[in-house]
Amino acid sequence: MPISVCDRLAELGEIGRGERGLTRQLFTEPEHRASALLARWGRELGCEVVQDHIGNLFIRRAGRTDAPALQFGSHLDTVLDGGAYDGAYGVAGGLTVLAELAAAGVQTQRTFELAAWAGEEGSRFPVGCLGSAVFAGWEHLDEMLELHGDDGMTLAQARSGPYGLLPDVPVRDDFPRPAAYAELHIEQGPVLERQSIPLGVVTAIAGMYRYTVHVHGEAGHAGTVPMAVRRDAFSAAAEFALALETAARDVGDCVATIGWLAITPNQTNIVPGSVEFRIDARSTDAARLVEIDRRIHALADEIAARRGVEVDVQRFEERAPTPLDERLKGTLRETLDREAFAHIDLPSGAVHDAMCIASLCPAAMLFVPSVAGASHVGHEHTQPADLERGVQAFKAWLLAIDRAL
Ligand SMILES: [Zn+2]
Structure with a gap:
């Protein structure tokens, strides 16, 4: 045997x-x-x-x-x-x-x-x-x-x-x-x-697109800046993350992940001034990758305009x-x-x-x-x-x- x-x-x-x-x-x-x-x-x-x-x-x-x-x-x-x-x-x-x-x-x-x-x-x-x-x-x-x-x-x-x-x-x-x-x-x-x-x-x-996203808002005192006037970079990133999850489900046969994120200055008593995070999006269907790419850019524009922050999306890796x-x-x-x-x-x-x-x-x-x-x-x-x-x-x-x- x-x-x-x-x-x-x-x-x-x-x-x-x-x-x-x-x-x-x-x-x-x-x-x-x-x-x-x-x-x-x-x-x-x-x-x-x-x-x-x-x-x-x-x-x-x-x-x-x-x-x-x-x-x-x-x-x-x-x-x-x-x-x-x-x-x-x-x-x-x-x-x-x-x-x-x-x-x-x-x-x-x-x-x-x-x-x-x-x-x-x-x-x-x-x-x-x-x-x-x-x-x-x-x-x-x-x-x-x-x-x-x-x-x-x-x-x-x-x-x-x-x-x-x-x-x-x-x-x-x-x-x-x-x-x-x-x-x-x-x-x-x-x-x-x-x-x-x-x-x-x-x-x-699956093919894969990877992105770095920079969100630039405005840092401030966590006790004194009223909610109505904040440009909180982390809140914008958090909204982006949830919307990305919905977008990936919507597109179908597609997964999208934010597995890495860094907040600056990352202090308990400071409104986050900037956030950097990375997206990993995959699908076996090239057309769905193109669609998730379109939605990622649209999300960035929409959140930036509504929240008064800058959202800069850079694709750094692309594999069919x-x-x-x-x-x-x-x-x-x-x-x-x-x-x-x-x-x-x-x-x-x-x-x-x-x-x-x-x-x-x-x-x-x-x-x-x-x-x-x-x-x-x-x-x-x-x-x-x-x-x-x-x-x-x-x-x-x-x-x-x-x-x-
Ligand atoms: Zn293996």
Whole structure:
């Protein structure tokens, strides 16, 4: 019997464990140890193990033909005090599929290539999906090597240090474009659990607009300035926040969050003179993003005029939604129906490596439930039965893609 995905996750989950959760940042000792463990697992299966110059690690099980590989994967790095399933599930699940195929003597048409993408979380160096972005050509390796991490070290220094690239694994960069890409991941939200559905076909990865909003009013004595003449920057921001919540519900299939706010001067006895806050708005539908953008600007103008404050909105980040491949999603739904696994369609509000790889080849994703929707926290959890079912569904899907391509 091949080792179960739960046992593999338990072993990975001990690496980098602290009091509040798991911390495995790119090119640190725990992340290096997790990558080395994956490389060992790959070699034990008789697979080719290879890495590229940004630190993506590939476990390749040769197919009958030399046609481009069917690629699948996720990431082994974590946020600070993160959980044991985000990313690691897709990697351990993919490895489990390779182990089961090997144990059953199944020969696939295409090479099955498991990728553990480097630095997906951006928790040490300030670029998310670092490894998959370099692989997909979104970012240039040489520029990325100059990035400074949160400890001041450059990526180049970290990569050549004791916890950089794996010393016993060949390095190359001449990977041909994969034929297709599939990613197995925990949902990181509450939708599947609330509906008691074990599997989710991901429709698209949400696009995102991020803004900084400055509200300038007038500071004053909290005891002497009458309510009627105040230009309270915080009250204006608070009104903006509630109106934004209504706008996002109104637009539909859209989420908008104000997760960061700073009041100046931030004193109990002073009417706030200025407030700065940030908005994160997401949708899988580009038209809805345009609509929430229009409403954000309209809200700013309306509140500014009525309250006599200045409201300045700057968009500082913009990413289009990533539609996932219709044919791969169709193959996934057919596979789940055939295996009698209940499933629903749902969007991904979080970013994944599949976003970058989708620009290289057809890509799609399969989600399993997250207990209480918790993720990026130490108590992140998925029930063992859901983990096992997800891997069985994923294996059946990969084999169906291999037949259909
Ligand atoms: Zn992830």
